[in-house]
Amino acid sequence: MNRQKICLLLLSVLVFLGQANAATLESTFFTRSDQTPPEEVTITGVVLDAKTAEPIIGAAVMLKADMARGVATDVNGKFTFTAPKDVSELEVSFLGYETQTVKVNKQRDLKVLLMPTSFEIEEMVITGMQRKKEEAFTGDYRRVQGEDIIKINPNNVLAALQAFDPSFRILDNNSAGSNPNALPEFRMKGDVQLGTGIDPGNMDIMLGGIANLPNMPLFMLDGFEVSLQRIMELEPERIKEVVILKDAAATAVYGSKASNGIIVFETKAPMPGKLNVIYSTNMGLTVPDLTDYNLMNAEQKLEAEWLAGFYNPNNPTQMNTYNRYKADVMRGVDTYWLSQALQTPLIQRHTLSLQGGATELRYNLSLSHNRNPGVMKKSGRNMTSFNFDLTYRTGKLNIVNSLNLGDNVGNNSPYGSFSQYTRVNPYYRMYDDEGKLIKILDVKNRGVGESSAIISNPLYNATLEHKDRQRSISFTENIMMEYRFLPTLRLSGNLGFIKTFANSEKFLSPNHTSFEIYKDIDLTKRGSYDKSIGEATTWNGNVSIDYNLQKREHTLTMFGRWDISSRVNNALALTAHGYPNEHMNDFLFGFDMPNRPTGGDSKTRSIGLIGQVSYMYATRYSVDLSLRTDLSSSFGADNRLAPFWSLGGRWNVDREKWFTRNDWISELSLRSSIGVTGSQNYSPYQAIQTYTFNHFMHPYVSSDVIGAELMALGNPNLGWSSTLEKSLGVNASFLKNRLHASFSMYDNYTDQLLVDFTAAPSVGFDSYIENAGAIKNTGYQFNVSLFLYENISERIQWIVSLNGANNRNRVEKISNSLEAYNRAALENKNAAPPMYVEGESTSRIFLVPSLGIDPATGQELYLNKDDQPTFIWSAADKRAVGDSNPDLHGNINSSFTYKNLSLSCSFMYEFGAQRYNNTLVEKIENADLAYNADARVLTERWSPDNREALYKAINIKGQSTNASTRFLQDYNEMRFSAISLSYRFEPGVHEFLNRLNIGSMTLSGHMNDIGRFSSIKQERGLDYPFARTFSCSLSIVFK
Structure with missing residues (x-):
């Protein structure tokens, strides 16, 4: 409450100062005092x-x-x-x-x-460093307007971007589902590094670090590099446009940070004039999506247990248990456990913006709060953001200052993993006869020589005292200065500072079921508290100069820039055990700390020097040449400097004198580029021989001093991985600009990958980092949009667009660095983890070929490496049999506008991939029938009466099923991603706005993740369910 009062007081003071300042400026710059008015x-x-x-x-x-x-x-x-x-x-x-x-x-x-000029703002490409004329830009890019993003998804900016560019994809996380605390993973034109995975609880990630994100694109916001969390906090209403830069000609100026692509966000500038008050809100419901679950009901599950042999007719104890459950089922007990941990929460986002000022001095002050509860009870993420922007422009000088304060709090559900609820048998009751939760639901006896299954009530732990949250607070101050010596000569400089504090804590009550083994043994081990704290400081600055010269048909642009950046962060982690009771839930009440405190710090510094020359002749031919040199502390002392470059060309064919514009074709341009870029995500000390005191904090037995331990082998020759990018593209417009089409193809070769080499035992380390291996990505992209109907005078417009992309990657070379990893993946019997093999893609699926279930025996028949049938599964028989990367993926979009009414919808498609369906293995054939399973357990298992079945016979403890092509399926999918309807109210048409002193108002409704149609029946959202979102937005601009 105190913090809210302080924020309101600060807001009031700044509004007062803004109004006074605006009035003063208007008096100074917009009026002239005369003796006689x-x-x-x-x-x-x-x-x-x-x-x-x-x-x-x-x-x-x-x-x-x-x-x-x-x-x-x-x-x-x-x-x-x-x-x-x-x-x-x-x-x-x-x-x-x-x-x-x-x-x-x-x-x-x-x-x-x-009348728009030939070089209007909509025809300028914002690269994050400079603005370039579209007709002269040789790079591959995609530009998306802010209002179009809101139409697709007002709750998730990054998810909305997928609809506009097929090369930008958010990877499905089948475990995290719609968890608001899970960070998304992205791909742009394939992998450039081996390895993946984001742990949102990782302290470096919470502090905005990127060292553990090998394929993450670089995000730029108003000319400054920002973290993924900052983009996720960004209010959609503030976005003016987003530009996705994709090839070397577009990204080479970013050098070592460019291989994964660049996503540039530009926010709206403050509007001049009197004080403008703008309020916008988005409210809606998030509904769990459980359509992919097909579990047995109580009667089916009891029948499956009977068939599996859980109950021996000659065992009175087992038959009493069976009869008790049978009576409960007959009485109507059929508990739907899936819904017990779920909710349909209200999501909401409120943004209040105050802006105004004179032409010379403008200000914008905004306060935003985003409450995003998840579909699992008591989970969610709350984000609060305060922004203050000040723009001063006079004569040749332009200064922009931006201040941002962000508070981000994430709470994980005390109800645990959703998978617990998918496993509980539906014939169990949640409460006893006294209305109390049953702590232990059952102890299942799996048979002689087998361990019993202790089945606890997953709802019980949710009633206990619980903490599981992460919080980060950030302060960002950016200042940009620009001075124009001449209309053609500009000097500019940027300075940015970011300070981030983060902490996470997790408390488990001593009564938690995970401590049942210590119940009567050691009370000092019951209850736990994990706590981590960290902070990071980031500085970055640059100075740039650009010169533009135009003589008749010749245009020459020269750009130079010097970059410097520094990042320092440190973290501390503590763990305590032994809590007397759940109400003593502070870290200080722990009985002991089983391990010493852990943590660490890191420092990363880099310098970059950029030069770029662009030439355009008669708006027909354009050439861009870029060169950047980077120096980083992350690499070996002998190899810290790396050059990056690009060369691009563009031919505007439609500007040729011999080109005749007609009703069929009105615009045509060709472009091509080649260049070398680098990858941005490296650990700070990967090349440095670093020592630690972790295991030698106590004096040696023979000495009174403490010693240091070598953490890893240093490598003074460790260098940068680099990507040689080649691209070719064409843009064209037909039918009097009613049909727009673009096509591009690329060939990217990433060399000198940073991988862990397996070291000999005598070295003292399992591995060390070295430059080895290469990956090649090839593919194409297309985008087609058609104005089905357009009437400007009546303000009617209907646009339909289709885009698509294909990417194929291949491991070109690799050493024994991944020998241990590939060996473990090869010997994995129960899944199909990726393997990195020369000549194959990183998404290739390796399995043992299967001939199906032998009708006579009910056992699986395999095909060995000599193509001979066998009943014996061997890892040596694994071969490349499929690929999880689709042949084609993209989007279909439609946008219809009639005057102030707008209707938009978007579909996402994917065809030609293969998936290893784990549901078939874990919930059908290998299902442990002490727990609930897929309903197909009863209908599609082998038996003497069903010899053509797809799966082995039912078994009390599940079959010993090994990974084979029997569970490999073709994957095709169509998703109904979004639909929105909006209407803009105007004072001239709607009189009630004038009475309310409203300048304009927009009301819209949205539906996201509406439905999906897939060729595979597979459980999704294992630890956290997926969800659908239904929301309404309101934006009001007061007079």
């Missing part, structure tokens, strides 16, 4: 885009005779200001549009149409 009149009007008839927000309307007097248009493109009675002309201007002089005469209500 002339007679004045009020002029009103609206400024519209001449092509789309959309209002232009923030256009400058100036008095032609006195350019110091003027106003900016509001959110509806309207303006009102006073001028001398004899005013004859106004000048109206906006960036990206031709400046227009308007004759006033005796008119007092004007309608001004601005």
Whole structure:
């Protein structure tokens, strides 16, 4: 409560100062004091885009005779200001549009149409370092407007981006599902490093580090590098546009951080004029999606246990147990355990923004709170963000300052893993006759010589005192300065500072069922508390200069930049055991610490030098040459410097004199590029011979001093992995620009991968890091959009788009560095983990070929490496039989607009992949029938009466099934990703807005993750269910 009061007080003070400052500036810059004020009149009007008839927000309307007097248009493109009675002309201007002089005469209500210039802002590509003309840009990119992102998914910006570019994909996490505390993983055009996986509880990840994310793209926000968490906290309403940079020509200026692609976010600039108050909210419901679960009901499960032999008719004890459960089933006991830990929570996000100021000085102050509870009870993530942006522009100087405070709290559910609830037998009762939760539901006897299964009630632990949360607090201060010596010469500099604090804690009550083994043995081991704290400090700065020269048909642009960055972080982890009772839930009450405190620190520093030259001739031919040199402390002392470069070319065929534009083809351009980029994700001390005191904190027996221990072998020659990227693309427009199409293909070769070499035992270490191996990614992408119907005067538009991509990777070379890993993967009997083999892809599936179930014996028949049938499974018979990477994936989008009404929908598709279906193994054939299982256990198992079955005979403890192609299935999928309907209310049409002093209002409804159609029946969301989201958004701009 105190923190809320402080935030409200700070908000009020800043609003007051902003209003006072805006009034002062308007008095200073927009008015001129005369001894005798002339007679004045009020002029009103609206400024519209001449092509789309959309209002232009923030256009400058100036008095032609006195350019110091003027106003900016509001959110509806309207303006009102006073001028001398004899005013004859106004000048109206906006960036990206031709400046227009308007004759006033005796008119007092004007309608001004601005014509976009040939280099309007919509035709500029924002690379995160500079703006480049689209017609001269040689790189491969995709630009998405902020309002289009909101139409697809107002709750998840990154998920929405998938709909617009097929190369950008969020990987499905079948374990984490819709867990709001799980961080997503991405891919852009394949893997550039071996290894994957994100642990959201990892302290370095919580502090915004990227060393453990080998294939993560780089995120840029308003010219500064930011963490994945910062992007996830970003309010969709603040986004102006997002640019995805994909090939060497587009990303080489980022050097060692470019191989995974760059995603550039630009937020909206503050609107000038009087104080503008903008409020937006998004509220909705998140509904668990359990459609992929097909579990047995109480009657089916009891029948399966009977068939498996759990109950011996000659054993009175077992028959009494069976009869008791049978009576409960007949009485109607059929507990639906799946719903017990789930909820349908209300999600909400509120954003309040105050902005205004004069043309010279603008401000924006915003406060946002995002409450995102998960579908598992008491889980969720709350994010609070405060932003203050200040822009000062006068003459040749431009200064932008941005301050951000973020508080991010994640709570994990005390109900544990969702998989517990999918295993509990439905004939169990949750409560006893007194209405109390039953702690131990059953002890299942699996037979002679087998251990019993102790089945506890998963709901019991949720009633105990519990802590399991992570929290991070960040402070970000960015300042950008720009000075134009000449219209063609600009010097700019950026300085950024980020301070992050993070902590996590997990407390388990001494009454938790995981401590049952200590119940009557050692009370000092009951209850546990894990606590971690950390902090990180990041500095980054740069100075750049760019020069533009245009002589007739020649345009030359030169750009140079110097980068420097530093990141320091440290962490501490503690564990305590032995808590007297669950109410003494502070770390200090622990009986002892079984292990000493652990932790560590890291320091990473880098310097980069960039040079780029671009040349364009007659808007037809363009060439870009980029060179960057990076120096990093993460690599060996003899190999810390690495060069990166790119060369790109573009030919605008439609600008050729011989090219005749017609109704069939109106635009055509070709581009190509080649270059070398690097990967950004490295551990800070991977090349340095580092010592630790961890195991020698006590003096030696023969000495009174403490010693240090070598952590790992240093490698002074350890260098950068680099990717040679080649790409070719074409863009075209047909049918009077009603049909737009683009196609690109690429060939990327990543060399000098950083991998762990297996070391000889005599060395004293299991492995050491070395540059070895290479991966090749090849593929293509396409995007087609069609204006099915367009009527600008009636403001009707219907656009349908289709995009798709294909990527194939292959391990070109590798050493014995992954020998131990591949050997373990090869010998895995129960799953199909990835293997890294020369000539095969990183997503290749290796299994033993299966000929199915032998009808006579009910046993599986395999095919050995000599193509001979055998009943004996051998790891040596594994071969490459499938690939989890699809032949084609992409999206189908539709957007329909009628005046102020807009309807959008999006579908995602994937075809031509294969999946190893673990559900068939773990929940059918290998199912431990002491627990619940898939309903197909009863219908598709082998028996003398069902010899053509797909799965082995039912068994009390599950079959010993090994990984084979019997469980490999073709994977094709179509998802209904999103649908939204929105309407914009305007004061001129809806009178109630004027009475409420509202300038504009937009109301919209959204549905996300609506449904999926898959060729595979497989359980999804094992530890945390997937979910569907239904939400409504409201955005209000007050006058």
